[in-house]
Amino acid sequence: MADVQQIIKDVTGIYGKERKALMPILQAVVKTKNYLDDQDLIAVAKALDLSAAEVFGTASFYTFLDTVPRGKNVIRVCKTISCHMAGKDAIIHAIEDTLKVKTGETSVDKKFTLLSANCLGWCHKGPVMLINDQVYPELNAEKAIEILQKYQEED
Amino acid sequence: MSKYLVNLTINDIPVSVPEGTTILAAASKLDFRIPTLCYHEDLCVAGNCRVCVVEQVGGRALLAACATPVGEGMQIHTNSAVVRTARKTIIELLLSEHSSDCTKCYKNGNCELQSLAHEYRVGDHVFIDLVNGKRKHIDDLSPSIIKDDSKCIRCQRCVRTCDELQGVSALAVAYKGDHQKISTFLDHPLVEVVCTNCGQCVNRCPVGALIEKTYVEEVWDVINNPNKHVVVQTAPAVRVAIGEELGYNPGERLTGKMVTALKRLGFDSVLDTDFTADLTILEEGTELLTRLKRAVVDKDPTVALPMTTSCSPGWVKFIEHTFPEFLPNVSTCKSPQQMFGALAKTYYAQKKGLKAQDITVVSIMPCTAKKYEANRPEMRSSGYKDVDYVLTTRELGMMIKQAGINFQNLEDSPYDSIMGESTGAAVIFGATGGVMEAALRTVYEVVTGREVPFANLNIMPVRGMDGVKEAKVKIEGCLPEWKFLDGIEVSCAVAHSLANARKLMQAVKDGTAHYHFIEVMACPGGCLGGGGQPIPTNEEIRSKRAAAIYGEDEGLPLRKSHENPEIKMIYEEFLGAPNSHKSHSLLHTHYLARKKY
Structure with missing residues (x-):
């Protein structure tokens, strides 16, 4: 307070x-x-x-003004049509498997919250995710997990 | 309004209107009605429902008539094929998100969306029904107001009412897109937030999303119970508005017919809140004089001035939330409704040889906050719940219709006795400034022995629809016991609607305004514009009701509360004197500081 x-x-x-x-x-x-x-x-x-x-x-x-507790790092995977066509489901599944959370949930260690987001404006380079303020375009499952590992290694 | 005239045609008819006029108003001048939902004369323009769209020849898109000012040379069509199709689609889209089980809705027959659906003969399930997929959430915890989000069309009249008229903002728009809803703070129930129960939102909701909590069935049950003596009291503002529920134009005085109708409904005794309005003047006037004496003679620094009125339960709850530091300034007098209840189950019971537990007190009020007030734990001075059920003017209209009474053909009847007699000073309680005027008529005469120095007792400065009114009355030539008031100029202020009350109290708090006595009514125009009054409401309707109230006052033989013979009798037989010990235990109360957020 x-x-x-x-x-x-x-x-x-x-x-x-x-x-x-x-x-x-x-x-x-x-x-x-x-x-x-x-x-x-x-x-x-x-x-x-x-x-x-x-x-x-x-x-x-405002989606970005959260009114429920969030983890240290908030992951937002774009769910809008271009990213959907480019395979956002695979990204979400990979992240869910890695962090053992479902979309909307926060990991037990409070390090990550996984959310889906409306269009992030990167339709030409989908699928895309946002971790805090950092954009990660042109993802595939392996790339997404690699990026997560970097965040996991931070304390 | 601008002095420049703008020329345009509406449905090929030329019209000239001042610059700044909306297309809606210009059309109305030519007697073309354009349907509206989010628009309300008392509120700022929102332009969100789109049902008022019109076509401008050569225009790119349809225009919202409520939100678009006229332009030179405009050619407007209010009923072209394109307009009709668009409107019908808009209504169908609104219905796709609206729980339209109309036959089971409280507002059935009195719903603006239902009327439009009827007018445009909408098709059956043109769009997918989106209501059933949503979580149905009804907040019915308040004794006054029920909020049903499944019927809400998000026109935001309630939000604008709560903000602009009342300065409360208990309701706001939350979330967005298809999740958008009208919400309290964190979607808490209305009873847990700063809502004052004034019901102004109920008065303006075009659909059944905000309605009063009805007690009509409970009242029918008790009327039909032979073991109960059912007493009904009617507030001053009901008699000038009940007609609007029963086919009359606004501003019709129907006191006598209303009394007859109440007798025919089966109430055992039809009595008048005006009686306790007169009593309030005696109690509150004495309280004011006592406070002035403590301030002027005893130089008591703890005396709380200005004193404010306490008749309006919306105002009381507002000050409890918003200015708790001013609670000592609020008159300790209960409202006339609650004084009536406390006396019905003591004095009246005694005089009639009845037991308090066998008496049921029903109030007919222009107000939804009165339902809350009757449920306050302080309101049990008789040892029982002083007022059992509170019905609005609208609910009384409903009962009269349910009973099949042909109201327009009824003869006039007088109120029953005792506690049925009243003066013109009591009936003006129903209009903003009325309590002030009634109090001044009595207090001035008590102190000086002469009538208040205004022509025909009409204290014009406190009348009318200005948000905050002021009056100063110089006290001269006092009777010996009030000598200490000689030469004092009593400074009064009157506010109606809570946004004005907030401004006034803030000025008092900041030390920029100084008064002895303040009257506040929570609703615009006072009780005559109350949240329980007939729908619709606007300034014109409220002014007509006010004119009827003042007409009622002028038509009565007694126009000063202290001259009411039943008031003299109750002090002699039962209460002793104003502010006596007995008065205090039955007629006065205390208040509670509540949280502001």
Whole structure:
């Protein structure tokens, strides 16, 4: 909680306490702790004098503003038609097998969350996945597992 | 509105309207009705339902008439083949996501989507039914409001109402695309969030997604129970609006017919909340004078001023959530509904030789928050639940229709006695500013021995539809015991709808506004625009109801609460004096600080 108060203080220092500060604050919280919990949403509502429902409404609109706990690394595999045609199912199966999770779940060691995403804008180089902010295009199953191993080796 | 006129044709008929007028309004000027769903006169334009689309000759796409201002030389068609096809498709698409089991819906016969489906004769299952695949979620935990997402068409009237009119924003739009829904914070039930139960969203929901929780069947059961003595009380604003449920135009005064109808429904005694409205004036006026005395004479720094009214349960719950630091400022008086309930099961029971447990108190209210108020744990001073069931004006209309009563042909009847007598000061409780006006009529006269110095007792500065109204009344020539008030200018403010109340209380909090007495009603126009009143509502309808209320006041022989003979009698026989120990135990209450988020 203390972290979140600090984030709010930092961001409102730049953007003020107007409603326009809402998105930057929510993004900053997610960047730091990967998701927004109930208390975070309330803290933001209080700081900007908004209703809690409005803050929740905004957060729930954006796929990248998670409101449930996520692992340290969030994997998003593009599920839209070009990547589907290029074989995204094989990528997802490979990741599920490697991490022992299903799409939507977080690994037991809390290191990874596997999600599917709408179009990531890399249709010409599908299938594609995003790990945190890093894009990995032109995947096949082996390549995807190799990339995951690099993340697994980090602590 | 701009002084520049714009010329256009609608369905080949030329029309000139001020710049900035919408196509919808211009068409209405020519008596062309364009169907709408998300549009509401009280709210900002949303333009999301698309059902008001019209064709502009030479235009690339259809235009939403509610959201598009007129342009010079526009040629608009509101009913071309392309428009009709588009509209029909839009309605069919809305229905594909709408639980359209109309015969089992509470809003059956009073649903804007159903009317449009009827008007356009939509086909059978043109699109795949998407409702059954979704998790059905009904929030029916509130005693006031039921929210059924499977009927929601996401027009967002409720969201705009809760935000723009009420400044509460208990409801917001959450998620997106086919997951989009109208949600409270984290989708908690309405009883667990900042909802004030005002029901303004219910009043504006075009479908059955937000409805009042009905207690009509419970009331029929108790009427049919020979062991129960069923007492009904009617709020001031009901008598000027019930007609709208029964085929009258807005603004019809139907007090006498309504009383007859209630007797025919089988209530054992038809009494008036106006009686306890008069009583409220005596209790609240005395409380105000006591607070002023403590401030002026005793120089007591702990006395909470300005004092605010407490009649509106939506306002009470709002201040409990939003300005808990001002709870000591709220009058400790219960609302007239609750005073009535407490007295019905004590004073009335005693006078009639009945046992409290054999009495059932039913209220007819313009309000959904009254259902919540009656369920508050504090509201059991008689030793029983003081008010058993609260019905809205709409539910009363429903019962009259169910009973097959030909309302328009009924004779007038007077209210029963005791607790049926009232004054003009009580009936104006139904309009914004009314409690203030009634209080000033009595307080001024108590303090000076003279009538309040406004022509014909009409305190015009507190009347009308301005969001926040102010009045100052100079007190001069006081009676000896009130000498300490001589020369004081009593400063009053009146706010209606909670967004205005928030502005007013914020100004008081910031120290930029100073008052002695503040009246707040949660709903626009006061109770006459309450969440339990007939649908639709708009400023014109509310003004007509207000005119009827003031007409009712002028037509009554007694127009000051302290002159009500039954009020004098209850103090002599039962309560002693205003703010006596007995008054406090039955007629006063306390409040609870609630969480703001």
